[in-house]
Amino acid sequence: MKKVLITENLRIDLDTEKWECRSCEAELIGARENYKRGLLVHNRDPREIHKPLLDPAKYELTYAPNPDWCRILEYYCPKCGSMIETEYLPPGHPPIRDITLDIDALKAQWKDRPEVSVPPADKDTRQRIAHGGQRAARMFTGEEK
Amino acid sequence: MNAPNTPEQQAMLDRFVRQNKLFYGPDPAIMENHRIEARSALEERLLSAPVDAHKVNEVRGLITAALDESNTMIEQMGAAPGAKWGDMTTGIFTAAGDLSMIAPYGVGGFAAAVFYPIKFVNKYWTHEPSVGVHDGDGFIHNDARYGGIHNTDQSMMMPIFWNEKLVCWISATIHEGENGATEPGGMPAAAESKFDEGLKMSPFKVVEKFELKRDLVTFLQNSVRDPKLQLEDMKVRLHSCLRLRERVIKVLEEYGEEALIVTLRKNIEDVVEEVKRRIREMPDGTMRTMSFADSTLRESALLKLNMAITVQGDKLTVDMRGSSPELLNRSINACQASFKTMLYSGWMQNVWPDLPFTMAVFTPFDFIFDEKSIINGSFDTPQAMSLIPLFKTMTIASVPMAKFNYSLPVRYTAIVAPQYDQPATLIYGGLTQHAEFTGNFCADINGMGQGGRSHRDGEHSVSPPFAAHCDIGEIELMEEDLPLVRLGAFTLTKDRVGFGKQRSGMGYEQIHTFRGSAMWGYMTGCSGSLFPSSQPLFGGYSSPTYPLCKIKNTDVFEQLQKNPERVPFDIIKLMNEQPIEGAAYSTHPMAMTFELAAPGEIYMMCQGAGGGYGDVLQRDPASVMKDIEEDLISHDTAREIYKVVFDAASGVIDEVATAKARADERKARMKRGVPYDKFVKTWNTPEPPVNLPYMGCWGDDVSEVYGVMMGQRVKMSGAALQSQFMLNPKDVYIASLEAQVAAFKKAEAGAKAAGAKKKAAPAKKAKKK
Ligand SMILES: [Zn+2]
Numbered sequence: 001m002k003k004v005l006i007t008e009n010l011r012i013d014l015d016t017e018k019w020e021c022r023s024c025e026a027e028l029i030g031a032r033e034n035y036k037r038g039l040l041v042h043n044r045d046p047r048e049i050h051k052p053l054l055d056p057a058k059y060e061l062t063y064a065p066n067p068d069w070c071r072i073l074e075y076y077c078p079k080c081g082s083m084i085e086t087e088y089l090p091p092g093h094p095p096i097r098d099i100t101l102d103i104d105a106l107k108a109q110w111k112d113r114p115e116v117s118v119p120p121a122d123k124d125t126r127q128r129i130a131h132g133g134q135r136a137a138r139m140f141t142g143e144e145k
Numbered sequence: 146m147n148a149p150n151t152p153e154q155q156a157m158l159d160r161f162v163r164q165n166k167l168f169y170g171p172d173p174a175i176m177e178n179h180r181i182e183a184r185s186a187l188e189e190r191l192l193s194a195p196v197d198a199h200k201v202n203e204v205r206g207l208i209t210a211a212l213d214e215s216n217t218m219i220e221q222m223g224a225a226p227g228a229k230w231g232d233m234t235t236g237i238f239t240a241a242g243d244l245s246m247i248a249p250y251g252v253g254g255f256a257a258a259v260f261y262p263i264k265f266v267n268k269y270w271t272h273e274p275s276v277g278v279h280d281g282d283g284f285i286h287n288d289a290r291y292g293g294i295h296n297t298d299q300s301m302m303m304p305i306f307w308n309e310k311l312v313c314w315i316s317a318t319i320h321e322g323e324n325g326a327t328e329p330g331g332m333p334a335a336a337e338s339k340f341d342e343g344l345k346m347s348p349f350k351v352v353e354k355f356e357l358k359r360d361l362v363t364f365l366q367n368s369v370r371d372p373k374l375q376l377e378d379m380k381v382r383l384h385s386c387l388r389l390r391e392r393v394i395k396v397l398e399e400y401g402e403e404a405l406i407v408t409l410r411k412n413i414e415d416v417v418e419e420v421k422r423r424i425r426e427m428p429d430g431t432m433r434t435m436s437f438a439d440s441t442l443r444e445s446a447l448l449k450l451n452m453a454i455t456v457q458g459d460k461l462t463v464d465m466r467g468s469s470p471e472l473l474n475r476s477i478n479a480c481q482a483s484f485k486t487m488l489y490s491g492w493m494q495n496v497w498p499d500l501p502f503t504m505a506v507f508t509p510f511d512f513i514f515d516e517k518s519i520i521n522g523s524f525d526t527p528q529a530m531s532l533i534p535l536f537k538t539m540t541i542a543s544v545p546m547a548k549f550n551y552s553l554p555v556r557y558t559a560i561v562a563p564q565y566d567q568p569a570t571l572i573y574g575g576l577t578q579h580a581e582f583t584g585n586f587c588a589d590i591n592g593m594g595q596g597g598r599s600h601r602d603g604e605h606s607v608s609p610p611f612a613a614h615c616d617i618g619e620i621e622l623m624e625e626d627l628p629l630v631r632l633g634a635f636t637l638t639k640d641r642v643g644f645g646k647q648r649s650g651m652g653y654e655q656i657h658t659f660r661g662s663a664m665w666g667y668m669t670g671c672s673g674s675l676f677p678s679s680q681p682l683f684g685g686y687s688s689p690t691y692p693l694c695k696i697k698n699t700d701v702f703e704q705l706q707k708n709p710e711r712v713p714f715d716i717i718k719l720m721n722e723q724p725i726e727g728a729a730y731s732t733h734p735m736a737m738t739f740e741l742a743a744p745g746e747i748y749m750m751c752q753g754a755g756g757g758y759g760d761v762l763q764r765d766p767a768s769v770m771k772d773i774e775e776d777l778i779s780h781d782t783a784r785e786i787y788k789v790v791f792d793a794a795s796g797v798i799d800e801v802a803t804a805k806a807r808a809d810e811r812k813a814r815m816k817r818g819v820p821y822d823k824f825v826k827t828w829n830t831p832e833p834p835v836n837l838p839y840m841g842c843w844g845d846d847v848s849e850v851y852g853v854m855m856g857q858r859v860k861m862s863g864a865a866l867q868s869q870f871m872l873n874p875k876d877v878y879i880a881s882l883e884a885q886v887a888a889f890k891k892a893e894a895g896a897k898a899a900g901a902k903k904k905a906a907p908a909k910k911a912k913k914k
Contacts, residue, residue, distance in 0.1 A: 004552050005551060006551060007551055008646075008758070008759050009683055009684060037821045037822060038821070039818075040814070040819060041818060041825075049786065050687075050690065053640060053641070054692075058720075058723075058730070059692070059730075059731075059732040061690070063690060063691060064690065065675065065676060065689065065690045066675040066690070068834070069675045069676050073828075074818075075821075076811075076814040076818040078815060078818070081811025081813075081814040082763075084683075086684055086685065086686060088676070088677060090676075091837075092828065092833070093844065094844035096433045096845055097433060097845060098433050099432055099548055100431045101428055101429070102430050105430075138422075
């Protein structure tokens with residue numbers, strides 16, 4: 001049972017070949033599918049999020065996006081309501097397929113990699129510096145002992 | 146078929162073609178090749194033998210120190226505002242012209258573009274009897290078509306000879322500003338052809354025997370608004386190069402030429418190997434994204450940059466097909482070399498900041514462009530304001546690369562949402578209080594908010610998206626030289642932030658006015674007033690949009706003398722409360738061609754926020770309250786966006802109520818959300834909305850691209866893009882006024898004919914730009 005973290009909110013179970021929500025662990029859709037097909041979508045007026053700060057009665061531009069030019073698509077997990085993705089699009093623009101993974105290659109790549117269930121500690125600066133060429137770089141990443 | 150030429154015949158033919166070339170334009174063989182050259186015979190011999198890593202390390206250290214020193218010289222002596230704020234660098238290149246190293250605090254994009262003109266000089270001027278490349282020569286260049294970002298940057302390139310043999314090249318580059326373009330300040334939005342862009346220097350020799358050729362310097366001075374600046378900074382770049390040369394000669398004396406050659410070459414070869422390893426480490430697949438600019442700087446239009454990055458094994462392909470077509474009479478086109486340079490700069494800031502700064506990083510990459518797209522613009526397009534697509538280029542890869550890198554067991558830096566990506570500042574021009582003509586830009590370009598990061602919020606107003614260390618400079622110093630006065634300088638833009646689990650860094654407000662000049666004016670060159678600039682990541686929200694605000698027909702200095710307490714230094718209050726009576730208040734897109742202002746009139750804009758990272762409901766309520774304490778957000782934002790319940794007076798969080806409010810919001814999302822397959826059936830339209838001036842592909846299919854030709858929507862094959870030609874905005878405005886007049890006349894005639902006494906209904910008011 002090996003799972004690979006793909007984004008802040010999504011992971012892939014390599015055995016079941018499913019996209020999963022990282023918040024509620026629900027299965028969303030097959031990993032070879034567009035993950036968006038496993039989600040709910042809402043067409044949001046951008047002025048609800050980026051509210052007019054200048055008086056709309058006085059000014060045409062108010063710091064809020066123009067809803068005839070821009071909409072926000074919000075993607076929710078159908079099981080827990082987490083916001084998995086957002087997409088800023090002109091009205092009617094087909095959502096893009098932002099992630100397409102070669103699942104067979106992914107399985108092969110992770111065959112000998114230990115599972116990472118918590119993302120690696122994010123760093124402001126690296127603790128170790130691999131200035132010693134390729135071998136040092138491989139030691140840094142753990143590819144070589 | 147003819148028999149093949151004998152070697153003698155071929156040599157004669159080559160010589161004839163070489164000697165009879167009409168014009169040495171940019172060479173596609175140079176400009177479309179971002180990769181490092183093959184090893185020279187000497188490099189091959191040296192690198193085939195064992196390499197002394199310790200010696201390489203010593204030489205590298207000495208050169209790094211020398212680059213740092215020469216870069217500091219520019220910073221201390223440079224006259225251009227860009228030099229004071231860090232928009233410059235020095236670099237060192239292999240003899241073939243591949244960038245090996247830059248100054249530790251230099252702007253890498255500059256050096257990563259200079260290898261193109263060096264390769265041009267190597268190829269064309271070395272054997273040209275009327276030019277030649279000799280010890281003591283120096284070459285100047287600024288035209289981005291021959292390499293570079295835009296023609297406001299000027300470079301000095303100098304060959305270094307040892308034992309009468311070329312061993313390496315060095316360079317010094319500054320964002321110079323003024324360049325004699327149709328508008329002051331070097332970045333003309335009004336340029337309608339390349340002949341409106343001011344100085345366009347193909348690489349040429351301007352230094353001989355280590356001295357500037359004064360006749361050529363005079364010609365250049367005579368071509369710009371600020372001749373003093375032109376001379377001073379040519380001297381600064383020359384002397385910075387001379388100092389760097391001195392240090393490199395020392396290395397040659399002490400370590401020998403072989404050590405230098407090995408070090409410069411090994412540096413780039415090691416990077417290529419490391420990048421291949423990093424690509425192999427990533428998952429195979431394709432990640433797509435896009436980014437929209439909403440202005441041509443003359444009119445509002447939605448211009449798409451379309452990106453698909455594909456990784457397969459150790460190959461990485463950047464596919465930019467489906468992007469907006471080029472615009473023949475707008476200055477916002479970029480050539481593909483400029484595009485690659487700025488993509489690289491952003492990549493080094495956000496994806497692999499730990500790698501040595503050399504363009505060799507991109508050697509394993511392949512690129513695919515449509516011909517005549519806005520980021521693969523042809524030779525004849527104006528490119529002086531290439532910053533419009535190029536600033537978006539710097540941040541665009543952050544999103545797909547976050548998706549490639551998130552899964553990796555090892556990270557080379559934090560996963561970060563895109564930084565704000567607009568040059569949000571005033572470009573100014575006119576007569577100073579010292580009675581000198583000038584034109585340049587303010588350093589606010591360096592104060593953009595960072596995107597939210599996987600482990601923490603983004604930094605406020607931290608840097609430009611192309612160099613993490615650039616400074617904003619001292620307002621007081623600027624006010625000594627220029628009539629500009631900053632009434633509000635660095636107040637963070639409350640509530641104008643990329644919301645998320647980790648919020649973005651914020652921009653700041655700029656409230657500009659001037660006094661002490663009889664002729665002074667401004668232009669701005671930004672998009673992002675209708676469609677937000679900074680994309681979010683992993684379910685966050687973007688930056689808001691930002692207008693340009695003006696308060697005209699008043700002198701704020703008189704107001705400040707009479708009623709100082711009535712003038713708040715806060716854009717929102719000034720615009721909503723309109724405290725200065727009789728003044729004209731207005732908002733505009735942040736794209737304005739040059740206009741003169743009156744002393745005491747106010748021009749206001751914001752440096753923007755980056756994109757937010759992650760779901761707002763996952764933001765720690767304590768961090769939300771801290772944002773309130775720091776006056777970054779309002780109570781309404783905390784309640785309505787982040788769903789935090791708290792006591793307004795004490796700021797104490799009601800944790801139970803907050804958990805409930807957030808659970809309720811998740812339920813509300815599930816209720817209003819529609820399954821994707823059902824959603825797209827009603828959402829997707831076959832083409833862009835009729836009234837949207839849209840340029841680029843629509844959806845994932847890049848085979849068809851939309852454009853706007855003379856005001857009409859056109860559809861074309863992505864494989865055969867047509868240059869678009871835009872109407873003159875003034876003609877468009879005149880046409881709308883004429884239509885109004887015609888409507889009035891018709892109504893009047895109709896009223897007369899009917900003999901009606903009632904006044905005809907007023908025609909619909911025309912929309913002003
Ligand atoms: Zn879920």
